[in-house]
């Protein structure tokens with residue numbers, strides 16, 4: 001049987017992880033798993049159900065009651081929360097500003113990691129997030145750690161929002177990204193950190209295609 005391949009892509013917000021992960025998965029016919037979308041789906045469910053975000057117990061109970069699925073459609077991957085398509089809803093500001101708090105809890109992370117490892121078990125996969133190379137897929141065939149300056153990442157998000165017709169305040173966006181990085185990097189449970197065997201790519205000034213090429217160059221060493 002052909003060995004399944006695991007590629008882990010980690011890094012801070014808006015470093016380009018999901019964009020390049022999707023391109024790579026499509027090119028190679030691998031599954032793509034957006035772990036951030038799973039934490040976002042739980043956060044959305046918590047906000048909709050008015051669950052106390054300070055209560056790890058209530059959040060864990062909520063998580064045990066929800067099913068998060070991914071489905072590939074013509075226009076890309078869609079995210080489902082208990083069968084409802086929440087692809088766009090999980091990206092709204094309220095969710096973005098609450099997700100780091102929800103994802104910092106130990107029991108939440110343990111359950112999410114279990115679910116992520118189940119998706120991986122027999123499939124070749126590209127998975128992106130914050131703890132993929134360190135916790136979820138510690139034996140991944142390739143671990144990438146993508147970074148870029150806060151300035152550049154805020155600019156990317158600003159342009160992305162503009163393309164969707166949303167005008168954002170650049171300075172607020174920059175602060176929100178920096179705050180989320182800080183929170184994600186300093187939490188007690190599996191903080192955002194580069195795995196020892198991960199390859200660092202500073203994507204500042206690089207196009208999406210250039211980043212994809214960097215990763216494909218590394219893939220050639222084992223594929």
Ligand code: CDP
Pocket residue numbers: 012013014015018035036037039040099100101103104128129130131132180184
């Ligand atoms: O796409 P963006 O960079 O905005 O973030 P995301 O990948 O959708 O992740 C949203 C949030 O989920 C992060 O800021 C982390 O707080 C959390 N997260 C995590 O803790 N662990 C992961 N493996 C993925 C996301």
Ligand code: CDP
Pocket residue numbers: 011012013014015016017018019020156157160203206207208211
């Ligand atoms: O998944 P993550 O939060 O790391 O970032 P993303 O959602 O893949 O990328 C954020 C935005 O930056 C998207 O609009 C990408 O098209 C853009 N991007 C870019 O302009 N240049 C890159 N080298 C990578 C991403």
